Amino acid sequence: MNASAAAAAFASWKFEPGLVAALLLTSVLYLRGWWKLQRTAPHRFPTWRLSCFQGGLAVLFLALTSPLDAFANFLLSIHMVQHLLLTMVAPPLLLLGAPFLPILLGLPRRFTASALGPFLIWPPLKSAAAFLTHPVVALLLFMLSNIAWHAPGAYETALRSTAWHRLEHACFLGTALLFWWNVILPWPSHPNRPRWIAIPYLLLADFQNTALAAFFSFYDRVLYPTYAAAPRVTGLSAIDDQAAAGAIMWVPGSIAFLIPCGFIAIQFLSRQRPAPPRPIRTARPAKKFRIPHFPFRITQIRRIAQFTLLALAALIIYDGFTGPQVSAMNAAGVLPWTHWRGLTVLALVFAGNLFCMSCPFVLVRDGARKLISYSPFRIPHWQWPRFLRNKWLPVALIALYLWAYEGFSLWDRPWATAAVITGYFVAASLIDTLFKGASFCKYVCPIGQFHFVQSLASPAEIRIKEPDACRTCRTYDCIKGNATQRGCELQLFQPKKSGNMDCTFCLDCVSACPHDNVALQPVLPGRDLWRAETRSSLGRWESRPDLAALVLVLTFGAFANAAGMIVPIQQLAPALGLTHLAFTTLFLLAFLVLLPPATTLAAAALARPHERTRAPLLRTAAAYAIALAPLGFGMWLAHFVFHLFTASHTPIPVLQRLFGLPPNWAIASWSWPGLLGEELLFLDAGLLLSLYATWRIAKNRSRHPVRAGIPWAAVATALYVFGAWIIFQPMQMRGTLTP
Amino acid sequence: MRFGIGHWVLGIGILLANSLSAFADGGAVLTQEVVGPYRVTLFGSPSPLRAGPADLSVMLQDAKTGEPILDRAVTLKIAAAASPGSEAWVPPCCSMKTTSGAVTATHAAAQNKLLYAANVLLPASGPHEITVTVGDSSSQLSTLNSQLTIEPPAPPLANYWAFLAFPPLLVGGFALNQRLRRRASDS
Numbered sequence: 001m002n003a004s005a006a007a008a009a010f011a012s013w014k015f016e017p018g019l020v021a022a023l024l025l026t027s028v029l030y031l032r033g034w035w036k037l038q039r040t041a042p043h044r045f046p047t048w049r050l051s052c053f054q055g056g057l058a059v060l061f062l063a064l065t066s067p068l069d070a071f072a073n074f075l076l077s078i079h080m081v082q083h084l085l086l087t088m089v090a091p092p093l094l095l096l097g098a099p100f101l102p103i104l105l106g107l108p109r110r111f112t113a114s115a116l117g118p119f120l121i122w123p124p125l126k127s128a129a130a131f132l133t134h135p136v137v138a139l140l141l142f143m144l145s146n147i148a149w150h151a152p153g154a155y156e157t158a159l160r161s162t163a164w165h166r167l168e169h170a171c172f173l174g175t176a177l178l179f180w181w182n183v184i185l186p187w188p189s190h191p192n193r194p195r196w197i198a199i200p201y202l203l204l205a206d207f208q209n210t211a212l213a214a215f216f217s218f219y220d221r222v223l224y225p226t227y228a229a230a231p232r233v234t235g236l237s238a239i240d241d242q243a244a245a246g247a248i249m250w251v252p253g254s255i256a257f258l259i260p261c262g263f264i265a266i267q268f269l270s271r272q273r274p275a276p277p278r279p280i281r282t283a284r285p286a287k288k289f290r291i292p293h294f295p296f297r298i299t300q301i302r303r304i305a306q307f308t309l310l311a312l313a314a315l316i317i318y319d320g321f322t323g324p325q326v327s328a329m330n331a332a333g334v335l336p337w338t339h340w341r342g343l344t345v346l347a348l349v350f351a352g353n354l355f356c357m358s359c360p361f362v363l364v365r366d367g368a369r370k371l372i373s374y375s376p377f378r379i380p381h382w383q384w385p386r387f388l389r390n391k392w393l394p395v396a397l398i399a400l401y402l403w404a405y406e407g408f409s410l411w412d413r414p415w416a417t418a419a420v421i422t423g424y425f426v427a428a429s430l431i432d433t434l435f436k437g438a439s440f441c442k443y444v445c446p447i448g449q450f451h452f453v454q455s456l457a458s459p460a461e462i463r464i465k466e467p468d469a470c471r472t473c474r475t476y477d478c479i480k481g482n483a484t485q486r487g488c489e490l491q492l493f494q495p496k497k498s499g500n501m502d503c504t505f506c507l508d509c510v511s512a513c514p515h516d517n518v519a520l521q522p523v524l525p526g527r528d529l530w531r532a533e534t535r536s537s538l539g540r541w542e543s544r545p546d547l548a549a550l551v552l553v554l555t556f557g558a559f560a561n562a563a564g565m566i567v568p569i570q571q572l573a574p575a576l577g578l579t580h581l582a583f584t585t586l587f588l589l590a591f592l593v594l595l596p597p598a599t600t601l602a603a604a605a606l607a608r609p610h611e612r613t614r615a616p617l618l619r620t621a622a623a624y625a626i627a628l629a630p631l632g633f634g635m636w637l638a639h640f641v642f643h644l645f646t647a648s649h650t651p652i653p654v655l656q657r658l659f660g661l662p663p664n665w666a667i668a669s670w671s672w673p674g675l676l677g678e679e680l681l682f683l684d685a686g687l688l689l690s691l692y693a694t695w696r697i698a699k700n701r702s703r704h705p706v707r708a709g710i711p712w713a714a715v716a717t718a719l720y721v722f723g724a725w726i727i728f729q730p731m732q733m734r735g736t737l738t739p
Numbered sequence: 740m741r742f743g744i745g746h747w748v749l750g751i752g753i754l755l756a757n758s759l760s761a762f763a764d765g766g767a768v769l770t771q772e773v774v775g776p777y778r779v780t781l782f783g784s785p786s787p788l789r790a791g792p793a794d795l796s797v798m799l800q801d802a803k804t805g806e807p808i809l810d811r812a813v814t815l816k817i818a819a820a821a822s823p824g825s826e827a828w829v830p831p832c833c834s835m836k837t838t839s840g841a842v843t844a845t846h847a848a849a850q851n852k853l854l855y856a857a858n859v860l861l862p863a864s865g866p867h868e869i870t871v872t873v874g875d876s877s878s879q880l881s882t883l884n885s886q887l888t889i890e891p892p893a894p895p896l897a898n899y900w901a902f903l904a905f906p907p908l909l910v911g912g913f914a915l916n917q918r919l920r921r922r923a924s925d926s
């Protein structure tokens with residue numbers, strides 16, 4: 001092979017995100033647990049254990065992503081090296097790291113205790129584990145896996161099918177872990193058999209390995225047709241390659257068995273001498289991890305984000321009114337409907353309500369307020385009308401928006417998009433100038449309500465650090481504000497605030513608190529859904545049918561909105577002899593106005609007999625309906641991420657056109673076949689969180705949580721099935737030039 | 740916390756999960772011929788080829804020495820040789836990306852950088868003719884023609900069943916967890 005071919009061969013690495021994520025997660029969990037154990041039992045977990053475990057993971061990475069994998073279909077000898085790494089090198093290294101205690105300690109404590117704990121002490125599982133790790137069983141499984149997978153039929157099947165190849169690797173690694181467990185006996189396992197048993201155990205395995213290796217080395221025909229047909233990239237013929245594979249299996253394989261065999265034999269034959277006492281390192285106090293000082297204040301970052309979004313909004317409005325009225329060629333057809341929506345839902349998953357934090361409408365509103373303060377005229381500053389201090393107005397606005405979006409193809413009308421955004425700036429400035437506080441954000445803004453509801457499943461929340469600091473506080477700056485900083489305009493009193501509902505992440509409370517006791521902190525996603533407590537400015541979920549309606553319109557709306565772009569639904573209108581607008585109106589009336597109350601009231605009626613205290617039907621429905629929010633979020637996420645990736649590059653030619661460059665409309669895309677799987681995964685996560693929230697609510701309220709929860713689980717499952725069906729259907733490529 | 744044998748199962752499970760997520764190249768040799776100065780080997784994945792998205796890869800070697808050749812322009816074209824059979828199902832996210840005409844195979848699209856690879860859409864099942872064209876710097880073209888039989892498409896669920904099986908499995912695990920916890924608290 002010439003130099004350039006050799007360089008290309010060595011560059012044949014594969015990036016497999018799932019594998020890399022799994023290896024990294026395992027590595028981090030081990031490291032976290034090992035770090036804790038280093039403090040409490042340093043003599044048990046010296047650095048060499050960490051090195052061995054991380055080395056084992058590195059060997060797995062090497063075996064599965066390096067050129068060894070790329071050439072496994074070309075050369076049996078290379079494939080044999082890959083399998084030796086999976087069976088002889090990685091497993092002993094991993095077990096030398098004594099991984100189980102560090103990994104358990106690396107997991108969140110509550111997860112280990114509540115979720116895994118019952119399984120870890122479950123007798124059938126303990127019996128199964130004891131059976132599998134018995135030396136006879138482990139040895140037989142190891143040898144059987146080695147022989148069976150090298151049978152020509154099985155080996156060829158693995159070479160031709162990805163799924164079978166994965167199973168082959170899993171069998172090799174799994175049986176090797178069981179096999180090496182009896183040799184290494186990683187701490188804290190106690191040997192309950194004589195140590196010398198490991199010697200015949202290893203010799204028997206070596207005997208089998210030698211026999212198979214000899215067969216490969218001396219057999220005079222090519223065993224596997226794939227290698228007979230593969231192009232010869234080295235000087236080796238297929239039969240020589242097979243003999244080389246046998247030699248690799250024979251010599252390094254035997255060494256891997258014989259070294260521990262010799263080591264154990266020496267241990268066994270040596271006279272037992274008491275080890276000299278060595279100083280045992282005692283536990284050390286853990287050092288606190290401090291976040292390094294950040295050069296910007298968070299409020300400055302917020303202003304930068306707001307100005308950036310304001311500039312983009314100005315660009316969208318300008319292009320929407322003056323540019324070509326084709327959505328894929330206009331900034332107003334591409335940026336808000338494809339990229340902004342996709343990025344904000346991703347931000348909600350990984351951080352929180354970052355859009356409201358950087359909302360450009362609030363920036364303009366603040367500017368308008370400041371201007372008016374200099375006005376010679378007296379501008380009224382009213383309280384928001386009492387009858388509108390709820391979520392019914394945004395519920396109606398969201399339903400109206402969903403109808404207009406689909407019925408009038410808002411996504412395909414750049415001028416209409418520009419008009420809506422302009423109207424938004426005007427409305428936000430007008431309402432919040434004439435009325436006190438952030439009335440627009442709290443009681444009107446449909447975008448804000450969308451983010452409030454979806455952020456119930458976000459992993460971060462603005463909340464107090466130490467409750468004691470708030471108990472002694474008498475100034476309540478977080479809500480009242482002070483001379484330099486306004487307090488929460490949405491009337492959320494931090495000590496009684498729970499969850500992200502109505503929180504715009506504006507950080508006013510963080511800046512106002514004189515005790516530096518309010519901060520953005522990580523939380524368990526969705527935990528606010530099942531907490532039965534009175535929330536500041538919101539009350540209890542069960543006493544807020546308007547909030548329940550908001551959750552329902554956004555949840556059912558997620559499915560209705562996605563259904564609007566799939567071909568089978570679009571074909572229904574002509575089949576029924578209806579215009580698009582008439583069909584959309586009827587479809588949304590059914591899906592947003594009739595179905596949500598009908599299903600939730602029916603589910604509440606079925607759940608109510610099991611309640612501990614019989615509440616009115618509407619209260620029961622409101623208490624449970626909130627649990628559907630994550631499912632709706634899962635569907636929004638699947639839908640918006642689909643558009644984000646399929647139309648990923650669409651802003652490029654639009655910006656080229658805007659800046660006077662020749663636009664290249666033949667754009668690339670970041671979509672990949674696995675995207676459909678990711679969409680399903682988002683929907684899965686939404687369903688599971690909704691089901692869990694339902695279970696927790698039912699446990700709080702009912703004598704028979706399962707019976708009370710089943711009707712709600714049925715509603716969630718029906719929506720999930722509909723969502724999964726939508727994801728598999730042919731879709732309109734909105735925001736692209738593809739029909 | 741008591742340390743039981745179940746901990747080992749957990750550990751082995753985590754490690755096994757690592758190996759299960761490993762991708763293995765399952766491409767198979769479809770045809771191999773000497774065309775002009777080249778030995779051309781065509782690989783296809785999945786094996787057997789089915790209507791729908793597929794990976795096709797080409798290896799070029801010097802016909803005399805067997806040295807891999809890396810600096811040629813390789814184009815693939817697939818055409819139905821008879822009336823097409825069952826139509827392919829394409830994931831919606833790929834309907835704007837996968838092409839069905841002539842496609843350029845590149846090293847960038849291949850895991851094994853000795854190969855020229857391309858993602859193609861095989862639109863329907865049945866007999867097809869594949870044409871591999873190799874162009875060199877002097878614009879001289881060498882062409883390989885081969886007959887392929889493409890199997891009917893696999894049902895969409897065959898590739899995605901694991902994602903749909905995930906929630907029921909987790910719900911089952913949760914139900915078992917609750918049962919074990921209740922039993923433990925009762926006892």
